[in-house]
Amino acid sequence: MLIVGSIIDIWKREIHDYFWMVFGSIGFLLVFINSDILPHLLYLGIALIIAPFVIFIWRIGLFGGADAFALIALAVIAPMATFSENPVTPFTTLSNAAVLFILPFIINLIRNLAALIKHENIFEGFEETEFKKICAMLIGYKAKNPKFCFSIEKIEKGKKKINLTIHHAENEEYCTEPNTWITPGIPYLLLITGGFIIQLLQGDIILSLFIK
Template structure:
């Protein structure tokens, strides 16, 4: 059995430690200080000094940093927050395309795996709304909507009695309510505090990134392997 190099394990440990701390603060305060990414990113860069094959790891790191402009662009578009962008960039320095699976990975694997995991909260919303309907709750009371839009809303959100860290997806049109399928900027939009309203959860995307990285470590790239591009 091939021995895993110690420096390899250190990189994995640094990456997991950084993500664990970031995930904790993202859940607790919905805010992660930039110092976290800077400190761990610098630690990852320092590890280059101790690499036995410095040329190879420098090449791998520079290649992995292709994710940097993509992450910043997605952040500026509001699809996720600045902490998520910086986490991906720091990961590229600390653990460039690292996996213990032997399967294919790319600079975009953590991000693409996280995107696949985004289906999980959609299924949770659908299950929550299905349970509410089984209980006899009129979750669309006061709404004038078509069945397809109600089905879509049931995947995107739910009716919350006391919403927390959620964005409103309903609006009033005269005497009736409508579902508002609008874009919610991750950094700029305020969370809804209105009781008994339809909302979509403001999911900490960093948690999906953590999941995406763990899948990268143990399995590889979900999309590429699903397309038959694995070994």
């Protein structure tokens, strides 16, 4: 489910709700093939604690509806599943995904440092503080032909400025202006998939650090 969903998300940046409803329904029906249903329903109820939390994150725009529904469907299909002996919680996949979210920042920084080493004037025309420039280098880069990205440029009194406001994952328009500073519209479903794989193999990364 997650791999197919990730491929669709990369390709179209949109996944129909029916996709998650089908998998979630199958997961729920599979509960009833167990001889002892009550413990499985209880376990499912605990796993679905994540549902209101991810719906809230979706509504404020930190990630898309597909990401929220993916986590809910995952909670139904494989509630707190792991092959490791490390602890997991209903929030483990999401917290692991949050750890993986650091990778795009590292990639952006390496890309921008490489451009500076090549003596490219990536902040040409900008009048900004060094702090904002460093922030821009972490969250984005200057794209020649943006695709599935959000602009982090704005014009104030005829001068270019860095715009560090949060972009709503579903309502914001993608940037198509060439040679613009952008932040990539990363398919968060990829990080969720990675977070679930880590959950299966390692459990909860953050929680295991505190317990050890």
